[in-house]
Every structure is written in C-alpha cells, then in structure tokens.
Amino acid sequence: MGHSHSHKHSHNNGNLQGRNLLISIFLNILITAAQVVGGVISGSLALLSDALHNFSDVISLVVSYVANKLAKKKASLQKTFGYKRAEILAAFINASTLIIVAVLLIIEAIKRFQDPQEIESGLVIWLSxxxxxxxxxxxxxLKKDSEANMNLKSAYLHLLTDMMASVAVLIGGLLMKFYNVFWVDSVLTFLIAIYLIWMGYDxxxxxxxxxxxxxxEDIPIDKIVTEINNLEGIKHTHHIHVWQLNEEEIHFEAHIDFENNIQLSEFDDILHKIEEILFHKFEINHVNIQPEFGKCDDKDIIVQD
Structure with a gap:
C-alpha cells in the first residue's frame, strides 16, 4: 500500500494566535461586566443582549484558545491523528452557541416590544x-488569522457581530436620548439576533x-479519477474516499487496479506521479493508495463500505 504525506504548513505563528486570543478574552470579560451592570441600571434590553453576546464571545474565545493549544499536541499510539480536529470542533461549538444566543434574544425582544420601558439612554451610549x-x-x-483557520474565523465572527451589535445599540441609544423612541431597543435586539443567525449558519x-x-466542495472526484486513469499502466481507480481532516490537511484514499503485475519500484514511480497531480492540481496533501492486480472486487468509484 502506498502512503504519502505532503503537508502544507500554515504561515501563521501559533504563539501569536494564542496571545491575540488571550488579549481578546481579557477585553471581552471587561466589556461583558460593564454592560451587565449598565444594562441592569439603565433597563436596556439591547445593552443586556449585547452583554449576553459578549459573554458568548468569552466562551467562544476560551474554546478557540484551548483548541488552538490542543491542535499543536503531537500524535500518539492512542491518538494517531493527535488533536487535529480540535479547532474544527471548536468552530462547530462556537457557531452553535451563536445561533442559540440569537434565538434567546429574539424571544426576549418580542416580549419587550409588547411592553416598551423607559431606558437610561446616556449610559447605553457610553457603554456601547x-x-x-x-x-x-x-x-x-484576529482578522488576518481568521482567513485561513476555521476555528479563529468562528472567534472572529463572534467579535465582529458583537461590534456590529454595539454599533446598533449606540444608534438606538442616540434615538432614545433625542427622540424618546424606546421601542427601538427591542427592534435593534431583534435585528442583532437575525444577523447572528445569518453569520453563524454558514x-x-x-x-x-x-x-x-x-x-x-472544491474537490471534483470525477476529474481526479480521469487524471489518474490517464497515467500509463493504470486500469481502474475505484473505492475512493476524500475528506478534510482540518484546515491544512485533505486526505485521499483509493484502490488502483494496474494492467500488469508491476514491481514495487515501478509502483513507487507511479505513486509519485499521482501525488504530484493530487497536490498541484487539487491541493490534496495526504495520499493513501492500495495497489491491485487482477483482484475481483467492486470497481465503482464510490463503494459502500
């Protein structure tokens, strides 16, 4: 069986990522505490909703920070892939919490809209x-690192949506202060929540x-099969699996039926050609090939294991 690694290493500095996450965690703890106190004193649901979102930011950033550290741990006999999936799992958790928080905000916004309350707008303006x-x-x-890392993107989205929410709260505070339009607090909360759902779903x-x-989605299996089958000496490419392990690794696994009973050295030469095609044309960097000759098995491209 042929087996090859050709990993693409991220240019991001892991220690810098961790430091930036810690700074963001500290800032959001301070913001959350201030907004909770301010929201209770002022009576602003929008400010409290922003505080709740900020608290979810703290949780998401902590999850992202832990996942970032775990992802660097080495593989072992018990964990042959190490913790490479940690950051993907963190992204899933953070996206889920983003949507859950949004649903809770919608429920509260509807209740408050039916019973608008006078709000201390000055405090709302300053804290937002x-x-x-x-x-x-x-x-x-986090912006730069978020472009190449799903985990950091989830943390970045939490922070970005919260900044947008704070802008909305500020606008609402100004409207309440100068026009006494207190129902806008509930409307803004509802709009913030819809935006959270939209950002978190993707x-x-x-x-x-x-x-x-x-x-x-960007891996065309049919084209890969055509490319491999065009190589001299190859009869069939079948029983294919392609999956993404994390942000940096895409794995390809297949059975290849050869026309002749070739030697191992010949197989190594062909394997190298396959690796070059998969890496340069499809950005697949982990290849696992099972060579076959005259074997009676299912020759379908996708086989139900």
Missing amino acids: GIAILGNGFSVLL LLKSSTKVLMLFTP
Whole structure:
C-alpha cells in the first residue's frame, strides 16, 4: 500500500494566535461586566443582549484558545491523528452557541416590544461606545488569522457581530436620548439576533461537513479519477474516499487496479506521479493508495463500505 504525506504548513505563528486570543478574552470579560451592570441600571434590553453576546464571545474565545493549544499536541499510539480536529470542533461549538444566543434574544425582544420601558439612554451610549472600541481592537487582532483557520474565523465572527451589535445599540441609544423612541431597543435586539443567525449558519454548515467527513466542495472526484486513469499502466481507480481532516490537511484514499503485475519500484514511480497531480492540481496533501492486480472486487468509484 502506498502512503504519502505532503503537508502544507500554515504561515501563521501559533504563539501569536494564542496571545491575540488571550488579549481578546481579557477585553471581552471587561466589556461583558460593564454592560451587565449598565444594562441592569439603565433597563436596556439591547445593552443586556449585547452583554449576553459578549459573554458568548468569552466562551467562544476560551474554546478557540484551548483548541488552538490542543491542535499543536503531537500524535500518539492512542491518538494517531493527535488533536487535529480540535479547532474544527471548536468552530462547530462556537457557531452553535451563536445561533442559540440569537434565538434567546429574539424571544426576549418580542416580549419587550409588547411592553416598551423607559431606558437610561446616556449610559447605553457610553457603554456601547466602549464595547465598539474593545471589540474593534479584538477584530483587528484576529482578522488576518481568521482567513485561513476555521476555528479563529468562528472567534472572529463572534467579535465582529458583537461590534456590529454595539454599533446598533449606540444608534438606538442616540434615538432614545433625542427622540424618546424606546421601542427601538427591542427592534435593534431583534435585528442583532437575525444577523447572528445569518453569520453563524454558514460556519455551522462548513464545520459540520468537515466533522461528517464530507468531500470538500472544491474537490471534483470525477476529474481526479480521469487524471489518474490517464497515467500509463493504470486500469481502474475505484473505492475512493476524500475528506478534510482540518484546515491544512485533505486526505485521499483509493484502490488502483494496474494492467500488469508491476514491481514495487515501478509502483513507487507511479505513486509519485499521482501525488504530484493530487497536490498541484487539487491541493490534496495526504495520499493513501492500495495497489491491485487482477483482484475481483467492486470497481465503482464510490463503494459502500
């Protein structure tokens, strides 16, 4: 059986990622505490909802930080893949909490809309402004790493949506202060929640596909089979599995039926050609091939194991 690793290593500095996450955790703890106190004093549901979202940010950032550390642990006899799935699992958890928090906010917003209450708008304005600055700084810290890491993207989305929510709360505070439109607090809370669901759904879907070992959407299995079958000496490529282990590894596994009973050295040459095709054309960096000759088995591309 041919087996090859050709991993692409991330250019991100793991220690820098961890430091940025810790800074963001600390900032969000301070923001959450201030908004809870301010929300209770002012009576603003939007401010309390923003505090609840900030608290979910703290949890998501802690989960992301732990997953980031676990992902660096080495494999062992008991954990042959190590903790490489930790960050994908963290992304799934964070996306789920984002949607759950949003549903709770919608329920509360509807209740408050039916019974609007007078709100201390001055406190709302000041605290939402502080939250915008704190979350904005955290967003800038994580933006670059979020582009190549699903786990950090989940943390980044939490922070970005909370910054947007704080902007909405600030606008609501200004409307309440100058126009006494108190029902806007509930409307803004509802809109914030809808935005959270919209942002969280895509990440939840993506992380679920990885956890379920679905074929990555940009991997055309039919084209891969054609490319491999065009190599000299290969008769069939079948029994294929393609899955994404984490942000950096895509695995390919297949049985290849050869036209002749070739030597092992010849197989190694062909295996190298297959690896080059898969890596350079399809960005697959972990290849596992089972060579066969004259074997009577299912030759379908996808075989139900």
